[in-house]
Amino acid sequence: MVLSASLVRYRVENARFKVAHFTDSLSNTYSVRVEIFFATQDGLLAFSGSLLGFGTNEWYFKLSHGLSYGDIYILSEIPNPNDIPLMHNGDYPPWDALWSVVSCPLSNEELCNLVSAECSSLARLRIYIHNCFALLLRHLPSRLRSCVDAKYYIQHTVNLHGIMNHIREFFYVDRNNCAVWGFLIPSRLTYEFLPEYLLADGSSYVKPVPLEQLLLFAESDLGLNFCIANKFLPVFF
Amino acid sequence: MRVLAFPRNVLLDPEALKSYVIDHATVYFSIKLEYYDHDEIETSTWLVQPLLFLIFYPPDNSKYIYTFSSEDGKKSCGISLHVSESPRSTTNSIFLNYCYNYCYIGSNIYPSTFYFRLAKKWRKLMELDKASPAHQTFHVDRTADLAISNYFFFWGPYNNHAVYILPLSFSEAIINEEPAMLGKFTHPLEFLEGENLDPLSELVIRRVYSWISDLS
Numbered sequence: 001m002v003l004s005a006s007l008v009r010y011r012v013e014n015a016r017f018k019v020a021h022f023t024d025s026l027s028n029t030y031s032v033r034v035e036i037f038f039a040t041q042d043g044l045l046a047f048s049g050s051l052l053g054f055g056t057n058e059w060y061f062k063l064s065h066g067l068s069y070g071d072i073y074i075l076s077e078i079p080n081p082n083d084i085p086l087m088h089n090g091d092y093p094p095w096d097a098l099w100s101v102v103s104c105p106l107s108n109e110e111l112c113n114l115v116s117a118e119c120s121s122l123a124r125l126r127i128y129i130h131n132c133f134a135l136l137l138r139h140l141p142s143r144l145r146s147c148v149d150a151k152y153y154i155q156h157t158v159n160l161h162g163i164m165n166h167i168r169e170f171f172y173v174d175r176n177n178c179a180v181w182g183f184l185i186p187s188r189l190t191y192e193f194l195p196e197y198l199l200a201d202g203s204s205y206v207k208p209v210p211l212e213q214l215l216l217f218a219e220s221d222l223g224l225n226f227c228i229a230n231k232f233l234p235v236f237f
Numbered sequence: 238m239r240v241l242a243f244p245r246n247v248l249l250d251p252e253a254l255k256s257y258v259i260d261h262a263t264v265y266f267s268i269k270l271e272y273y274d275h276d277e278i279e280t281s282t283w284l285v286q287p288l289l290f291l292i293f294y295p296p297d298n299s300k301y302i303y304t305f306s307s308e309d310g311k312k313s314c315g316i317s318l319h320v321s322e323s324p325r326s327t328t329n330s331i332f333l334n335y336c337y338n339y340c341y342i343g344s345n346i347y348p349s350t351f352y353f354r355l356a357k358k359w360r361k362l363m364e365l366d367k368a369s370p371a372h373q374t375f376h377v378d379r380t381a382d383l384a385i386s387n388y389f390f391f392w393g394p395y396n397n398h399a400v401y402i403l404p405l406s407f408s409e410a411i412i413n414e415e416p417a418m419l420g421k422f423t424h425p426l427e428f429l430e431g432e433n434l435d436p437l438s439e440l441v442i443r444r445v446y447s448w449i450s451d452l453s
Contacts, residue, residue, distance in 0.1 A: 012426050015300050017451040028430060030448070122452040172444050173429065179448040211249060215396050225390045226444055232249045233388040233399055 004070030070099025241320035
């Protein structure tokens with residue numbers, strides 16, 4: 001069993017979230033997932049299944065990634081996600097195996113101990129989640145660039161300190177027992193990560209979807225529903 | 238029953254909201270809102286109804302929520318209320334300051350008072366403020382506690398309800414004076430692991446439960 005590929009799971013004990021041991025039963029446990037939405041002026045960006053390479057849908061409204069043991073390992077070894085190599089043998093790793101670009105020398109028990117120690121507190125988990133968020137952000141434009149044309153210069157580093165104050169975060173528990181940490185990137189930053197000329201050339205892979213169409217999917221996709229409310233419904237002071 | 242509703246674009250577009258406020262402004266710097274027959278607009282796709290969802294937690298532990306069986310037998314964790322037109326009396330109603338300091342137009346709008354008329358099944362639960370029996374209205378310490386600050390999600394097959402979740406501290410002992418409302422305080426995830434859940438309650442818990450607060 002390759003523990004690196006397993007999702008980090010939590011169980012609730014005495015009203016606290018505790019990291020479950022990898023040998024525990026999966027019933028009533030919760031994995032942690034990062035979801036990233038990219039806002040446009042009047043909607044969100046959708047990404048093609050061929051670009052993201054996960055799932056069977058034609059289009060996706062979010063970048064979604066379950067936090068695995070392997071993610072925790074590479075993010076603990078290489079705290080700055082900008083230093084993690086993007087490519088392995090010339091290929092991009094699958095989205096659910098970003099950790100596979102670095103080999104993990106730890107035994108399963110050692111890796112489990114690492115995750116238990118690092119993911120038990122909110123303060124530590126927040127660091128890993130934010131670094132994972134940065135790693136995903138770093139992958140996306142690179143993959144899009146590789147799909148359309150290599151001539152574009154893409155900024156490969158993500159400075160979290162400069163942008164986190166502008167990104168809305170929200171939390172929920174989905175119907176698949178995932179505790180979700182959601183990020184909504186405002187339209188101004190969306191176009192910094194994915195410049196409009198790149199979006200224009202990559203229109204087969206990325207497209208803006210207006211709110212009216214997003215609402216059609218809001219009932220079946222909780223994250224989308226909560227994200228839409230976060231972005232579009234008014235805030236009163 | 239006539240309920241408050243907004244054209245969808247008013248709630249979703251800051252410019253449209255600004256125009257709506259200007260068009261509906263009164264001389265007293267308040268806004269005159271529009272109410273519609275609930276049955277007529279329930280399937281409307283262009284009118285969105287604000288919906289208040291009250292959930293209750295014990296005074297000493299906000300991690301738990303009060304859960305009970307509703308009249309249809311489903312497990313529920315709160316009460317949903319439409320905003321109704323001015324009440325005939327204040328009895329069995331609660332009021333809400335919708336907003337003040339209207340951020341989109343940068344000027345103060347005096348509080349508009351909205352009334353939530355309670356269905357009979359909820360009255361006993363809400364008439365529990367022993368400190369002010371003469372009013373027999375639902376009571377909170379500060380009216381600001383009932384101010385909608387932001388909506389949490391859309392609800393309904395037409396996405397025509399904008400739900401605002403309001404958590405309130407409540408005493409289990411007081412609630413249990415009404416046998417029909419007998420329930421218990423439950424951890425949100427324990428509630429979600431149950432069966433036969435009221436769909437709106439389930440969505441509220443999924444959205445409002447802050448799992449990160451249960452980490453150390």
